[in-house]
Amino acid sequence: MTEYTPQQLDKKWQHRWTSDRAFAAAIDPARPKFYVLEMFAYPSGHAHVGHVRNYIIGDICARMKRLRGFNVLHPFGWDAFGLPAENAAIKTGLHPETSTLANIAHMKGQLQRLGVSYDWEREIATCLPEYYKFNQWIFLKMFERGLAYRRRSTVNWCPVDNTVLANEQVVDGACWRCGTPIVTRDLEQWFFRITAYADELLQGLDTLTEWPEKVAVMQRNWIGRSEGARITFAVSGSAETIEIFTTRIDTIYGATFVLLAPEHPMVDRFAAEHATPDAFRAQVQAFRALDRESRLTGAIEKEGIDTGRTAINPFTGQAVPIWIANFVLAEYGTGAIMAVPAHDERDFAFARKYQLPIRIVVREAGDERTEDQLGEASTNYGQLVNSGPYTGAEAPAVMSRMIADAAARGFGKGEVQYRLKDWGISRQRYWGTPIPMIYCEKDGVVGVPYEQLPVELPKVAAFTGRGDSPLAQIPEFVNVTCPTCGGPARRETDTMDTFVDSSWYFLRFCDPANADLPFSPESAAHWMPVDFYSGGVEHAILHLLYSRFFTRVLRDVGLVTFDEPFKRLLTQGMVLKDGAVMSKSKGNVVDPDTMLEKYGADALRLYVMFVAPPEKEVEWSDAGLEGSFRFLLRVWRLIDHWCETIGGDGIPSCGPDCNERERAVRRKTHQTIGRVTADIEERMHLNTAVSSLMELVNELYTFSQQTPRGGPGREDKDVVQRERPETLAVLREAIEALVLMLAPFAPHTAEELWQMLGHPETLAKASWPAYNADWAKADEVVVPVQVNGKVRTRVTLPAEMSDDQVRERVLADASVMSHLEGKTVKKVVVAKGPLVSIVVL
RNA sequence: GCGAAAGUGGCGGAACUGGCAGACGCGCCAGACUUAGGAUCUGGUGGGGAAACCCUUGGGGGUUCGACUCCCCCCUUUCGCACCA
Numbered sequence: 001m002t003e004y005t006p007q008q009l010d011k012k013w014q015h016r017w018t019s020d021r022a023f024a025a026a027i028d029p030a031r032p033k034f035y036v037l038e039m040f041a042y043p044s045g046h047a048h049v050g051h052v053r054n055y056i057i058g059d060i061c062a063r064m065k066r067l068r069g070f071n072v073l074h075p076f077g078w079d080a081f082g083l084p085a086e087n088a089a090i091k092t093g094l095h096p097e098t099s100t101l102a103n104i105a106h107m108k109g110q111l112q113r114l115g116v117s118y119d120w121e122r123e124i125a126t127c128l129p130e131y132y133k134f135n136q137w138i139f140l141k142m143f144e145r146g147l148a149y150r151r152r153s154t155v156n157w158c159p160v161d162n163t164v165l166a167n168e169q170v171v172d173g174a175c176w177r178c179g180t181p182i183v184t185r186d187l188e189q190w191f192f193r194i195t196a197y198a199d200e201l202l203q204g205l206d207t208l209t210e211w212p213e214k215v216a217v218m219q220r221n222w223i224g225r226s227e228g229a230r231i232t233f234a235v236s237g238s239a240e241t242i243e244i245f246t247t248r249i250d251t252i253y254g255a256t257f258v259l260l261a262p263e264h265p266m267v268d269r270f271a272a273e274h275a276t277p278d279a280f281r282a283q284v285q286a287f288r289a290l291d292r293e294s295r296l297t298g299a300i301e302k303e304g305i306d307t308g309r310t311a312i313n314p315f316t317g318q319a320v321p322i323w324i325a326n327f328v329l330a331e332y333g334t335g336a337i338m339a340v341p342a343h344d345e346r347d348f349a350f351a352r353k354y355q356l357p358i359r360i361v362v363r364e365a366g367d368e369r370t371e372d373q374l375g376e377a378s379t380n381y382g383q384l385v386n387s388g389p390y391t392g393a394e395a396p397a398v399m400s401r402m403i404a405d406a407a408a409r410g411f412g413k414g415e416v417q418y419r420l421k422d423w424g425i426s427r428q429r430y431w432g433t434p435i436p437m438i439y440c441e442k443d444g445v446v447g448v449p450y451e452q453l454p455v456e457l458p459k460v461a462a463f464t465g466r467g468d469s470p471l472a473q474i475p476e477f478v479n480v481t482c483p484t485c486g487g488p489a490r491r492e493t494d495t496m497d498t499f500v501d502s503s504w505y506f507l508r509f510c511d512p513a514n515a516d517l518p519f520s521p522e523s524a525a526h527w528m529p530v531d532f533y534s535g536g537v538e539h540a541i542l543h544l545l546y547s548r549f550f551t552r553v554l555r556d557v558g559l560v561t562f563d564e565p566f567k568r569l570l571t572q573g574m575v576l577k578d579g580a581v582m583s584k585s586k587g588n589v590v591d592p593d594t595m596l597e598k599y600g601a602d603a604l605r606l607y608v609m610f611v612a613p614p615e616k617e618v619e620w621s622d623a624g625l626e627g628s629f630r631f632l633l634r635v636w637r638l639i640d641h642w643c644e645t646i647g648g649d650g651i652p653s654c655g656p657d658c659n660e661r662e663r664a665v666r667r668k669t670h671q672t673i674g675r676v677t678a679d680i681e682e683r684m685h686l687n688t689a690v691s692s693l694m695e696l697v698n699e700l701y702t703f704s705q706q707t708p709r710g711g712p713g714r715e716d717k718d719v720v721q722r723e724r725p726e727t728l729a730v731l732r733e734a735i736e737a738l739v740l741m742l743a744p745f746a747p748h749t750a751e752e753l754w755q756m757l758g759h760p761e762t763l764a765k766a767s768w769p770a771y772n773a774d775w776a777k778a779d780e781v782v783v784p785v786q787v788n789g790k791v792r793t794r795v796t797l798p799a800e801m802s803d804d805q806v807r808e809r810v811l812a813d814a815s816v817m818s819h820l821e822g823k824t825v826k827k828v829v830v831a832k833g834p835l836v837s838i839v840v841l
Numbered sequence: 842g843c844g845a846a847a848g849u850g851g852c853g854g855a856a857c858u859g860g861c862a863g864a865c866g867c868g869c870c871a872g873a874c875u876u877a878g879g880a881u882c883u884g885g886u887g888g889g890g891a892a893a894c895c896c897u898u899g900g901g902g903g904u905u906c907g908a909c910u911c912c913c914c915c916c917u918u919u920c921g922c923a924c925c926a
Contacts, residue, residue: 214845214921221844221922228926246926259926302924327924337926346924419925537920610866611853617919624853627866630880637881678857688855691865698865705882784861789907791861829906835860837906 006600039535224419245333432495
């Protein structure tokens with residue numbers, strides 16, 4: 001008996017794979033390509049088993065596809081810029097580069113100890129100049145195309161810490177660090193014009209048939225396309241106009257007032273012309289000062305201010321009051337709306353509160369209520385009433401006619417609005433990609449010339465956590481000469497949002513050493529798209545949408561020819577411990593290294609795949625891990641017992657002369673091959689793939705125990721071989737198939753067993769077992785017989801009988817007849833399976 | 842509030858297009874082998890009942906020869922969206 005020592009096997013085979021360059025991918029026209037990718041990692045320092053699960057899901061896929069004959073690209077890298085490293089630097093003084101590189105080294109070791117089959121020769125880290133150089137390259141391309149632009153925008157600002165805060169750092173309207181109420185500040189920020197691709201990003205979702213529907217829905221909501229109309233209301237007694245956006249032009253005859261956002265440009269003019277401008281401004285200021293977060297989520301009470309002015313509803317010609325409302329958003333639509341209280345809940349509440357007029361203009365069939373009888377707004381479509389020439393028309397059909405009429409009369413047009421906003425990428429931070437722009441008094445905003453890229457991040461900076469971008473405090477960085485005129489100029493000192501880094505890294509893997517381009521078009525044309533992409537659902541919006549955006553931009557730049565980067569997407573569930581997500585602060589982290597020391601990589605890999613389907617959240621269980629370890633031990637003992645007998649030469653392949661028990665083993669083998677192949681390749685049901693393998697092992701154990709074994713020095717070897725070569729043949733076939741199918745899950749153990757079975761080459765040279773449908777078929781079937789819907793007995797029949805034969809044989813069966821005694825057979829159904837259902841009276 | 846997904850033994854979960862519910866594993870019980878076992882092997886393990894048999898996939902209806910699966914109502918949980926005009 002050879003002892004199973006997984007820790008030693010892990011080391012042995014990991015060295016072998018490295019020295020063989022077993023997972024190094026190179027373009028090979030002879031084999032179909034397959035690109036497997038897991039979302040790359042933020043180098044926090046330590047990977048816990050939750051992270052590990054995702055890498056192993058991808059690895060099962062990569063290793064299986066290699067055995068299936070694909071040329072697999074399976075790379076890994078590091079999303080290495082970001083706030084945590086910089087915050088740590090502010091606290092400890094340790095430079096972000098030092099801590100990040102140390103974290104990468106440690107986590108890389110963890111992944112290697114798990115035996116994840118990455119092509120480490122393609123490893124990338126976004127914090128290295130050879131990577132972020134191309135963030136800058138892409139930025140400049142986008143700048144040239146008007147897709148990167150600069151404008152003032154409102155940010156969260158803590159007046160005590162004197163710094164910008166991300167939305168996530170604002171807790172209940174106050175600074176997370178010092179508790180000071182947040183103010184907003186207008187800063188010049190760089191934006192990516194993702195809205196230019198809004199429609200394309202929306203329509204592309206329909207082509208992503210191998211994405212979870214949930215993610216597509218989230219992206220659809222995020223893009224938030226709505227079709228409507230832009231209508232111009234003239235301000236009474238003035239040449240000014242107010243533009244409103246509405247999706248319900250059918251209700252416009254019921255628009256009895258107009259509401260402006262507090263930030264609407266017209267508001268300041270109205271204030272200046274107001275009877276009591278100071279009091280008016282104070283009220284408006286109170287609205288503007290409301291916590292952004294609660295304004296956006298609707299947590300505040302709806303309130304308004306009467307401007308005292310009116311506007312002309314262009315359809316009715318009537319003057320309607322103009323109010324300012326705290327719930328109207330400046331950033332959506334035109335920042336102004338027509339209020340239709342009878343047919344909009346918010347407008348209804350507002351009208352009731354301030355006693356503004358309500359006018360019903362849409363009737364659902366049978367609704368006879370008057371305005372006074374309305375308890376709430378009626379928001380459904382219906383037949384128009386009180387709507388001038390449109391009275392009697394049906395909405396929504398009438399809307400296109402009304403829009404056309406508005407356009408013809410010069411006060412409106414059809415318009416599409418999006419909730420999606422342009423992507424603000426400026427960060428007043430050090431640990432990110434410098435934005436490659438220069439400001440010259442004479443030449444204005446100038447891009448850094450391509451040949452001067454990368455704009456390197458200076459190594460030294462003061463991490464005080466105060467004020468503007470740390471880069472602004474480094475004169476050697478800031479002061480440059482203008483590339484256009486050669487005069488003195490200033491560098492942009494903000495860095496890019498780290499989501500820029502992750503929006504194209506999957507393309508860099510195609511050609512990671514390219515010094516001239518982000519990647520060569522040829523390499524991307526070969527490897528892309530990613531065939532199988534897995535990661536956490538928390539990236540459903542940001543990363544996965546930005547990546548789709550970047551892919552289209554790079555398409556328009558001419559680097560790629562496709563639209564969608566990720567063909568199949570799997571969002572893996574988290575691993576919980578004690579019912580909670582693992583985190584350092586909760587102290588419930590399960591460290592993979594501890595598990596590796598105790599059970600080896602394969603038991604851990606097998607367990608996280610077996611415990612539940614990959615998409616599901618799971619609760620960590622030490623006992624479950626032990627069970628997986630026991631299974632591997634079982635496999636080991638089985639093969640250790642047989643390897644010398646069935647390994648090597650002289651064993652025939654499965655012939656036609658198998659007896660019943662041999663055919664049963666062969667049947668189970670091929671049924672298992674069929675199930676496991678489909679489970680991994682089509683359904684990604686990795687848990688049932690493992691359980692199928694367990695079933696096969698259970699059956700082989702029984703078979704093994706009933707089969708006298710030969711071996712060196714044992715005389716019964718010759719007996720078995722001479723008398724029943726088929727026994728050894730089916731056993732060998734079963735065991736080799738088992739090892740091959742186990743290989744994606746437990747690669748170290750599988751390699752060792754493969755060697756024990758007499759194969760000098762590694763599994764890199766092996767092929768996935770072939771499925772034989774004929775051999776998977778049963779000789780005879782047990783037919784359940786239902787009487788009035790309940791299974792009463794079973795009849796064993798030869799396989800492949802016609803339905804009529806089955807019916808005849810079942811009805812003639814003694815045990816069936818005993819259940820039918822004294823009753824009248826009304827109906828007999830033979831279902832596939834087969835199964836027989838008899839209805840009696 | 843709106844939308845989606847889910848609810849199956851003591852636990853994690855199977856059941857592919859409507860066809861034998863509970864595969865596989867954990868746990869538990871019994872036995873074998875052992876000086877011993879938290880190793881290994883064998884058997885058992887949804888509930889009730891002595892048995893025939895009955896009940897059982899969140900609850901209640903329905904469709905069907907047949908429902909975990911389809912339809913309607915309700916309950917619970919999780920996730921997403923949440924003043925977007």
